[in-house]
């Protein structure tokens with residue numbers, strides 16, 4: 001196939017054991033009709049599932065915190081596909097690590113100014129605990145962002161902010177990052193996976209939520225594209 005991009009799946013698989021914000025997964029899958037119960041000559045397995053909207057690799061729409069702001073179904077696909085910047089703090093990030101403006105400036109000194117309308121992914125390395133849901137949850141202590149880091153990203157007019165933890169905010173910090181970001185009609189991505197497969201600059205990301213009316217959050221299939229011409 002002559003597709004000019006290498007595709008990277010940045011999505012965690014959802015099952016009933018994964019870590020979520022309230023530590024109860026909230027995901028269940030049911031078989032409503034199974035092959036052997038099916039009267040047709042072609043046999044079907046029909047399923048339903050239930051879950052929290054903010055499960056697994058997911059998006060927060062502006063309306064997640066801001067009443068009347070855009071919801072999931074309002075987001076245009078043109079705004080869900082963009083250049084992707086990966087800021088790697090995994091070398092220094094411990095469980096209480098706060099990404100600061102110094103991390104952002106250090107990145108820019110090496111790789112250039114973060115472009116407007118891009119997606120910035122924070123690679124903290126916390127993903128290494130994904131297969132241990134309690135450790136990943138860690139009583140809601142994990143690497144997150146400081147307000148001064150968010151202020152620089154706001155100045156750069158970044159549109160999407162993602163991280164490989166449950167949230168860019170800790171409850172003890174009062175969810176300031178959600179407020180400051182979503183009130184500007186921007187979007188957040190939580191529980192991003194496999195960020196270590198991406199270069200710091202030069203890739204693109206496609207954010208694909210379920211198009212559910214008035215949803216404030218949705219699981220996403222998160223796909224990165226790296227141009228094949230890139231060496």
Ligand SMILES: [Zn+2]
Pocket residue numbers: 060167178188190
């Ligand atoms: Zn969130």
